[in-house]
Amino acid sequence: MVSVAVPIDQVTVARGKTIALIGNPNSGKSTVFNRLTGLRQKTANYPGVTVEKRIGRLQLENSLVDLIDLPGTYSLSPGSDDERIAVEVLLGRVAGTPLPDAILAVVDVTRLYQGLYLLEQLAELDRPMVVALTMTDAAIRHHIQVDTEELSRRLGGAQVCTIIAPTGHGMPALHKALTNALSAEPGKHAGVSFWPKLREAATDIAAQIGDLDAADLTIIEIERALIDNDQSAREKLAAALGDGAETIVENTRKQLCGEEPPLAAEARARYRWIQEVLPSIQTSTPRQTRLGTTIVDWINRPFPATLLFLLLMAVVFQAVFAWATPLMNLIDAGTSALGGLVAATLPEGMLSSLIADGIIAGVGSVIIFLPQILILFLFIIVMEDTGYLARAAFLVDRAMRSVGLSGQSVIPLLSSFACAVPAIMATRVIPNRRDRIATILAAPFMTCSARLPVYALLIAAFVPNSSVGPLNLQGVVLFGLYMLGVFGGLTTAFMLKRTALKGPKPAFVLALPEFHIPNPRTVLMKLLDRARVFLRRAGTVIFTVAVIVWALAYFPRSADIESQRQVAESQAIATLAGEPLEAAIADIENEAAAAHLAQSWLGRAGRFVEPVFLPLGWDWRVSAAVIAGFPAREVVVAVLGTIYAVGAEAEEATLAERLSAAQWPDGSPIYTLPMVLGLLVFYAWCLQCAATLAIIKRETNSWRWPIFAWSYMTSAGYLGALMLFQLGTA
Amino acid sequence: MTLADLEKGSRARITAIRTASQSVQRLMIMGLVEGAELECLGASLGGDPLEFRLFGGAVSLRREDGRHFDVTPLNGNG
Numbered sequence: 001m002v003s004v005a006v007p008i009d010q011v012t013v014a015r016g017k018t019i020a021l022i023g024n025p026n027s028g029k030s031t032v033f034n035r036l037t038g039l040r041q042k043t044a045n046y047p048g049v050t051v052e053k054r055i056g057r058l059q060l061e062n063s064l065v066d067l068i069d070l071p072g073t074y075s076l077s078p079g080s081d082d083e084r085i086a087v088e089v090l091l092g093r094v095a096g097t098p099l100p101d102a103i104l105a106v107v108d109v110t111r112l113y114q115g116l117y118l119l120e121q122l123a124e125l126d127r128p129m130v131v132a133l134t135m136t137d138a139a140i141r142h143h144i145q146v147d148t149e150e151l152s153r154r155l156g157g158a159q160v161c162t163i164i165a166p167t168g169h170g171m172p173a174l175h176k177a178l179t180n181a182l183s184a185e186p187g188k189h190a191g192v193s194f195w196p197k198l199r200e201a202a203t204d205i206a207a208q209i210g211d212l213d214a215a216d217l218t219i220i221e222i223e224r225a226l227i228d229n230d231q232s233a234r235e236k237l238a239a240a241l242g243d244g245a246e247t248i249v250e251n252t253r254k255q256l257c258g259e260e261p262p263l264a265a266e267a268r269a270r271y272r273w274i275q276e277v278l279p280s281i282q283t284s285t286p287r288q289t290r291l292g293t294t295i296v297d298w299i300n301r302p303f304p305a306t307l308l309f310l311l312l313m314a315v316v317f318q319a320v321f322a323w324a325t326p327l328m329n330l331i332d333a334g335t336s337a338l339g340g341l342v343a344a345t346l347p348e349g350m351l352s353s354l355i356a357d358g359i360i361a362g363v364g365s366v367i368i369f370l371p372q373i374l375i376l377f378l379f380i381i382v383m384e385d386t387g388y389l390a391r392a393a394f395l396v397d398r399a400m401r402s403v404g405l406s407g408q409s410v411i412p413l414l415s416s417f418a419c420a421v422p423a424i425m426a427t428r429v430i431p432n433r434r435d436r437i438a439t440i441l442a443a444p445f446m447t448c449s450a451r452l453p454v455y456a457l458l459i460a461a462f463v464p465n466s467s468v469g470p471l472n473l474q475g476v477v478l479f480g481l482y483m484l485g486v487f488g489g490l491t492t493a494f495m496l497k498r499t500a501l502k503g504p505k506p507a508f509v510l511a512l513p514e515f516h517i518p519n520p521r522t523v524l525m526k527l528l529d530r531a532r533v534f535l536r537r538a539g540t541v542i543f544t545v546a547v548i549v550w551a552l553a554y555f556p557r558s559a560d561i562e563s564q565r566q567v568a569e570s571q572a573i574a575t576l577a578g579e580p581l582e583a584a585i586a587d588i589e590n591e592a593a594a595a596h597l598a599q600s601w602l603g604r605a606g607r608f609v610e611p612v613f614l615p616l617g618w619d620w621r622v623s624a625a626v627i628a629g630f631p632a633r634e635v636v637v638a639v640l641g642t643i644y645a646v647g648a649e650a651e652e653a654t655l656a657e658r659l660s661a662a663q664w665p666d667g668s669p670i671y672t673l674p675m676v677l678g679l680l681v682f683y684a685w686c687l688q689c690a691a692t693l694a695i696i697k698r699e700t701n702s703w704r705w706p707i708f709a710w711s712y713m714t715s716a717g718y719l720g721a722l723m724l725f726q727l728g729t730a
Numbered sequence: 731m732t733l734a735d736l737e738k739g740s741r742a743r744i745t746a747i748r749t750a751s752q753s754v755q756r757l758m759i760m761g762l763v764e765g766a767e768l769e770c771l772g773a774s775l776g777g778d779p780l781e782f783r784l785f786g787g788a789v790s791l792r793r794e795d796g797r798h799f800d801v802t803p804l805n806g807n808g
Contacts, residue, residue, distance in 0.1 A: 113785035
């Protein structure tokens with residue numbers, strides 16, 4: 001591998017050439033990409049869509065080349081946003097992405113039958129092309145042999161290389177082929193067509209236009225317009241042919257396809273060629289029954305598959321919670337210690353508080369999520385790269401269909417039980433845009449790990465630790481809250497798919513890849529990339545709002561409270577000593593912190609919105625804590641600790657005791673059972689997470705959906721709490 | 731007889747396709763065209779979707795889409 005010391009932005013090339021990397025999904029494309037580019041890659045979004053643009057730098061013999069990793073696709077007839085981008089880039093139509101100088105097509109040898117379809121279409125594009133055939137474990141096991149020379153000849157001269165995916169064997173030959181491709185004379189492979197009738201029809205139309213360059217059209221674009229209703233090509237056709245364009249396209253199409261849909265006609269024509277040539281290209285010995293295959297076949301039966309699915313999910317959750325918790329505690333202790341150190345070293349005042357309670361706590365609240373998020377991402381990536389994701393989708397498709405989604409939504413939804421941020425990023429596997437948005441909006445309802453501290457505090461404090469039959473009431477309430485989340489999410493998806501996201505039924509086609517061991521390097525690269533996105537998109541938002549909440553809780557500062565605190569402290573010092581003194585000082589400081597918070601902007605905001613939350617049985621303290629929790633819900637426990645003068649890091653039991661003692665001015669308790677249950681429902685449904693909002697914005701590419709999600713979930717939480725409190729109190 | 735009627739383990743060749751639906755056209759792009767031979771590998775939880783082997787690869791489709799593909803069964807395990 002080439003050295004990785006030069007940062008990608010500082011690499012300069014005389015004339016940067018571009019190679020487009022394309023292939024079927026699960027063809028080993030990302031592994032080839034990572035092997036070719038190493039760490040020198042960057043990701044961005046294509047303008048206007050939420051499709052990831054991955055570019056890497058590739059060092060060839062005497063030039064440095066941009067390698068664009070295009071989304072996986074089976075054909076150039078786009079069925080999703082991802083596939084549309086792949087086609088647009090290949091045709092040189094995407095702003096900021098040059099027309100590729102060469103194409104590198106990756107095809108899995110075991111799926112050559114389907115791969116040839118894309119290869120036909122790519123060969124017709126008239127660009128220098130290199131085909132990388134990836135030999136997977138399965139291909140080696142089945143003794144699949146490909147006559148690469150024959151394949152090259154059939155494709156009209158494209159270079160064909162074989163790559164052994166697990167070892168990377170064959171990469172030097174691939175480098176050489178790419179170098180050759182870039183120095184090839186353009187137009188060398190001109191004129192290949194695997195569906196001559198389509199080419200003739202397009203040429204006829206071209207003849208009517210005359211000068212194709214002047215019309216900014218190519219034969220390929222005319223062909224795509226005939227088959228796919230390709231918008232941009234049709235507009236250009238209309239401009240070149242005038243009013244008659246529609247009729248010409250319609251008539252040509254009818255001649256070509258009869259009454260059949262053009263896509264079906266194309267599939268028939270191209271597969272006729274494939275069925276004809278495949279026997280001369282590929283030989284394989286019949287499948288052998290081996291222990292491995294037998295086990296896999298057995299696991300794929302519904303019942304064992306269900307068991308495996310449940311077991312895997314149990315492992316994922318065990319890992320996310322059990323493995324991440326020690327790390328999270330460590331990070332938490334680390335940030336507290338660092339904050340304490342700053343508070344002890346710097347003179348008391350705004351600067352010390354800003355650094356300790358604002359900045360350090362803010363950074364802490366970003367990185368504290370990293371262990372969980374990375375573990376969750378690791379599992380999602382491994383499931384994707386082993387081919388299990390498709391299996392899981394296959395398994396639960398029928399169940400998910402009952403709420404209007406498809407099997408592909410299940411892993412994102414289950415992942416949100418740990419954290420909605422990676423879950424929403426994992427929705428990219430859902431090809432249909434409406435299904436994807438419905439899943440994104442359902443995901444934040446699932447009980448994520450940040451809700452647990454709030455649940456734990458309120459349940460321990462207010463739900464009696466008694467038995468209901470064989471069950472524990474506290475456990476029942478916790479389980480009920482999980483179910484409430486599931487119910488909220490699935491109902492939301494169901495209702496959205498019937499209203500705002502209503503549309504034609506999406507095509508459901510799922511290729512089920514064979515299980516294979518993922519490439520550790522590829523997994524690591526993907527993981528690093530996900531971590532980067534989280535830190536950049538969610539991290540900055542979490543940090544910013546943490547500092548804003550700090551400022552709201554800190555300002556304005558009251559001199560009176562400070563002087564009262566000093567008086568009280570000097571009195572205590574004069575009268576007490578040793579442990580009682582320390583306890584007294586801690587009490588005085590907590591009281592002062594509570595008094596400060598009460599008259600801070602946050603406290604005032606709590607009073608200001610109290611009328612809104614009064615019907616829910618909340619006083620200004622609860623309201624202020626809830627407001628402080630909108631950016632990140634887990635903050636609530638710390639804010640309640642400060643408000644109730646037991647300190648932000650009080651033991652749960654101490655805080656719970658204070659909460660139970662809290663009273664309205666008339667002496668009645670604030671935290672009654674209906675109020676607490678309402679508060680829990682509010683937390684189950686409300687979207688109090690700025691990071692999730694930031695990721696929804698990123699993944700839907702519009703502010704519309706995060707704003708909708710926030711308003712909708714807040715209203716749902718409010719109404720739920722209102723109903724419980726009013727019914728319970730009436 | 732259609733793809734949806736195949737028993738687990740049986741093989742068949744596609745003879746005719748009703749191409750109107752989007753799903754069917756996408757399946758055709760994946761190689762489910764006239765002349766293609768498939769082996770039914772079974773159904774998922776609740777009997778749907780179905781899984782087929784096609785030239786070494788496995789493809790899954792929903793039962794309702796499978797009804798648009800007419801097939802003739804192939805005998806033996808060839």
